[in-house]
Amino acid sequence: xxxxxxxxxxxxxxxxxxxxxxxxxxxxxxxxxxxxxxxxxxxxxxxxxxxxxxxxxxxxxxxxxxxxxxxxxxxxxxxxxxxxxxxxxxxxxxxxxxxxxxxxxxxxxxxxxxxxxxxxxxxxxxxxxxxxxxxxxxxxxxxxxxxxxxxxxxxxxxxxxxxxxxxxxxxxxxxxxxxxxxxxxxxxxxxxxxxxxxxxxxxxxxxxxxx
Numbered sequence: 465x466x467x468x469x470x471x472x473x474x475x476x477x478x479x480x481x482x483x484x485x486x487x488x489x490x491x492x493x494x495x496x497x498x499x500x501x502x503x504x505x506x507x508x509x510x511x512x513x514x515x516x517x518x519x520x521x522x523x524x525x526x527x528x529x530x531x532x533x534x535x536x537x538x539x540x541x542x543x544x545x546x547x548x549x550x551x552x553x554x555x556x557x558x559x560x561x562x563x564x565x566x567x568x569x570x571x572x573x574x575x576x577x578x579x580x581x582x583x584x585x586x587x588x589x590x591x592x593x594x595x596x597x598x599x600x601x602x603x604x605x606x607x608x609x610x611x612x613x614x615x616x617x618x619x620x621x622x623x624x625x626x627x628x629x630x631x632x633x634x635x636x637x638x639x640x641x642x643x644x645x646x647x648x649x650x651x652x653x654x655x656x657x658x659x660x661x662x663x664x665x666x667x668x669x670x671x672x673x674x675x
Contacts, residue, residue, distance in 0.1 A: 481528065488528040495519045539643075549601030557608040566612035579619050583627045584675040586610050590631030591667060595638035603632040630674045636663030 495515045502508055510518075523529055556562045573582035586606065593602035606628055614624040635641025637660050639649035649659065 478530075478533070484526065484528040487526055488523060491519050491522055491526075491528070545598055546600045546604070549597065549604040553604045553608055556605075562608040563612050566609045566616070569609070569613045570616050573613070573617060578617060579623075580675060582613055582617055582619060583623060584671070586613070586624070586627050587631040587671055587674045590628050591634045591671070594632045594635045595641045597641075599632040599635065599642065603628050606631075627674060630670065634667060634670050636666045636670075638663075 495518075498510060498515060499512055502510075520534060524531055524534055556565070569582055569585055573579075573585065590602050590606045590610075593605060597605075610624050610628055611621070613619075614621060635645060639645045639654070639656065639659055645659065648654065652658075
């Protein structure tokens with residue numbers, strides 16, 4: 465736009481490629497549409513990972529974005545954290561650590577009231593981990609522990625899964641729990657308490673609701 469003048473270079477920026485906008489939307493729409501259609505017919509034609517790679521490749525080939533932009537958009541520290549969490553998760557399962565930790569949940573849960581107490585405590589621990597790790601890493605670390613505890617108390621595995629899903633996706637307090645938290649934390653020059661004063665009541669409500 466002629467209304468703006470560039471007075472200093474913005475690192476790693478390029479002008480918006482409006483001419484390729486509808487092509488990018490169409491490619492993305494087809495990818496999502498196929499995934500939705502698969503859920504209705506109950507048959508997998510192509511998994512989301514493969515579909516994402518194919519769509520990304522087509523966007524590069526059709527010049528919706530450059531190869532350099534595609535590479536720079538990859539946050540390797542996030543992937544390394546998630547991958548490491550799965551490794552730790554497998555290790556604590558293989559060595560019996562998960563079973564020992566699970567009993568820390570099982571015994572108090574039996575004394576307090578069983579299933580509700582277990583689900584409540586699992587939510588709290590997973591949510592706290594999600595405040596300092598990624599949501600995937602928190603869920604990966606807690607799953608083997610939750611699975612053993614759930615089996616011992618006869619809790620429906622689906623309820624265990626939902627509890628971990630909700631707990632891992634509730635990083636409302638810390639700016640480091642999720643990328644969007646960090647984005648507004650930096651952009652708004654916020655302090656930790658600015659997030660916490662909204663996040664703590666919301667977290668308590670989610671804890672109650674999830675339980």
